[in-house]
Amino acid sequence: MALRNEQSLITSWIEIGSRVLDLGxxxxxxxxxxxxxxxxxxxGIEIDxxxxxHCVNAGVSVLHSDLDAGLGDFRDHSFDYVIMTQTLQAMRYPHRLLAEMLRVGHTGIVTFPNMGYWKCRLQMAFGGRMPVSRTLPHQWYDTPNLHLCTLLDFETxxxxxxxRILERRAVDHVHRSGLGRRLVPNLLGEIAIYRVCRAHPAA
Amino acid sequence: MNDKMEASAGLVTPQRFHSSETLLLRSGAKLPCFELIYESYGELNAARSNGILICHALSGDHHVAGYHDSKEQRPGWWDNIIGPGKAIDTCRFFVVCPNNLGGCGGSTGPLTPNPVSGRPYGPDFPIVTVSDWVDSQYLLMRHLGIDRWAAVIGGSLGGMQSLEWAIRKPGHLQAAFIIAAAPKLSSQNIAFNEVARQAIRSDPEFHGGRYLDHDGSPARGLMLARMLGHITYLSDDVLAQKFGRALQDEELKFGYGVEFQVESYLRYKGLSFVRHFDANTYLLFTKVLDYFDPAAATNGALAAAMAPARANFYVLSFSSDWRFAPARSREITRALLDADKQVTTLEVQSEQGHDSFLMPIPVYHRFMRTALERLHAALPN
Known part of the structure; x- marks a missing residue:
């Protein structure tokens, strides 16, 4: 259910017949x-x-590569969209990969778990422990998530x-975006979904 | 039939394809007629859509799977992947493997008679290239009543043939599997080939390639060439694992005989190769490797050379392969991306060096099986 909602939201942002790269x-x-x-x-690009x-079985063209090594195989502006769902936080250098995304693609679509979500804050503030939840199921020692952030962190x-942020959605774990999540996304949003591009396309 | 045969493509009899069509070679030379010896496994379906071409590498031949007779010790050279229920499933596909032109397995080459003189071609056999091989394989395909291979599959020099097929005959294959290959040889690759050639040509028994007239063969030179080649097919790690510094006997002898086990192994490999391989073919096939460079026609731009290709590409490499390292496969992939082609890649973790492509590594074979099952499901029957 959750995946289907994230899929349909992302799908609504993608124009028909475009060229897409899916990182992770x-x-x-x-x-x-x-x-x-x-x-x-x-x-797609995938390390496992x-x-x-599975991709071959689904008929999807996929390149076996480590995203931490960058996107050196791809030319500038060679994709309409570069998508990264729930992958950014597991990267060694998220800021470099974001820059790479917008080098090879015109538009980037990024989703990640929001550490500013109120339940995470509560677990930190009152439990005194690193947050563990449906969207962040791992313990601190075995998590693949090296660089967790909040909506505010990402936007900074x-x-x-x-x-430039073209669009932002903050949703819950089944990807609903209610009024509260629209008004105070960093507190009420469990998952962040962004559509971004270069502020200065020529740069 | 015994057990080992039951798990394989079984007994197989090589067949011959005679072409009376003149083949104009890349070098400008002409072959007035030629023969290819080949083997096939499985059945061609009614729509003639399930053919797979297997292309062999430097030391391979047409005997890729199954057994020639019940006494044969070992099956064909890629039997672990081709057979009923195997990744290249002969219950689904009609699998064909010819011995390439210039080979010594029975196809027209240095060992077969030159129609002009009636004597074996020997060193007069014209230099062929990968594109000449593709042209001759194309004629074989036509002879078999096939218009389009479901897939062309090859490792190493065989992968170069897959790549060439995709560029040269774009409408005649659905998928190209390019395994442990490179878009062209590096200077170091050519250097190794040149040492191998010099080993053969400087053998006193070589006689300018006319050794058959002298009832001999440059066996020492060919053995050296193979020993050298064999080192480049293995990884440092696999040699260390297999032999380390283990000795043949208990202690050092302070002489020049075989002392370390790796020396004995290499000699054994060299000697057994010499028994079934022709030196002129070895010379010729190393030149085929050296000359391969499909991007030469487009001023070095591989992506431009790929432009006509329509196949679905699968590019596979092996982490421990230093002869055609994963970086060389990525050169192919990058060109395919630039040319906007369908490509899927896999870099297999392996320890056996270049030879990994012949090993039954589970993830590698499952990848091949999955890709081919999917391909098969979409074929017209």
Whole structure:
């Protein structure tokens, strides 16, 4: 259910027939969906060979690569959209990958778990422990999430690095975005979904 | 039939394709007629859509799977992936593997008679290239009544043929599997080939390539060439694991005989190779490798060379391969991306060096199986 909602929101942002790169594409479900619903062309990038085999089974073109090594195989502006769902926080250098995204793509779509969500804050403030939740199921010692952030953190980074935010959605774990999440997204949003581009396209 | 045969493509008899069409070679030379010896496994379906071409590498031949007779010790060279129920499933696909032109497995080459003189071609066999191989394989495809391969699959020099097929005959294959290959040889690759050639050519038994007239063969030179080649096919790690510094006997002998086990292994590999391989073919095939460079036609721009290709590409490499390292496969991938082609890649974790592509590494074979099952599901019957 959750995945389907995130998918349909992202899908609504993607124009028909566009060229898409999906960073950390997992089993290729999103790309297969976009190909069906939006006739997109493109590739996934994935580090896990088992996921790559799933992608092959789904008929999705996928490149076996480590995103921490950058996107050096891709030319500037060679994609309409570069998508990164629930991957940014697991990167070694998230800010570098964001810059790479917007080098090879015109528009970036990024989703990540919001550490500013009130339940996370409560767990930190009163439990005195690192947050563990449905969207952040790991313990601090085994989490793949190296760089967790809040909506505010992300937006500050965007402002500092010349990234313009075109659209923002803060949703709960089933990707509903109610009135509260629209008014105080950093407190009430469990998952952040952004559409971004370069503030100065020529740069 | 015994157990080992039951798990394989079984007994197989090589067949011959005779072409009376003149083949104009890349070098400008002409072959007035030629023969390719080939093997096939499985059945061609009614729509003739399920053919797979396997392309062999430097030391390979047409005997890729199954057994020639019940006494044969070992099956074909890639039997672990081709057969009923295997990743390249002969219950689904009609799998074809020819011995390439210039080979010594029975196809027209240095060992077969030159129609002009009636004597074996020997060193007079014209230099062929990967594109000449593709042209001859294309004629074989036509002879089999096939218009389009479901897939062309090859490792190493075989992968270069897959790549060339995709560029040269774009309408005649659905998928190209380019495994442990490179878009062209590096200077170091060519250097190794040149040492191998010099080893053969400087053998006193070589006689300018006319050794058959002298009832001999440059066996020492060919053995050296193979020993050198074999080192480049393995990784430092796998040699260390297999042999380390282990000795043949208990103690050092302070002489020049075989002392370390790795020396004995290399000699064994070299000697067994010499028994079934022709030196002129070895010379010729190393030149085929050296000359391969599809981007030469487009001023070095591989992406431009790829422009006509329509196949679905699968580019596979192996982490411990230093002969055609994963970085060389990425050169192919990058060109395919620039040319906006369908490409999927896998870099397999392995320890066996370049030879990894011949090993039954589970994730590698599952990848191949999945890709081919999907391909098969979409074929017309």
């Amino acid at each position: 594409c997992g089993d290729g479900a999103l790309l297969a969906y976009l190909r069906r619903e939006r006739k997109v062309r493109g590739y 060979p088992e996921n790559i085999i 980074l965007c402002a500092e690095t010349g990234i």
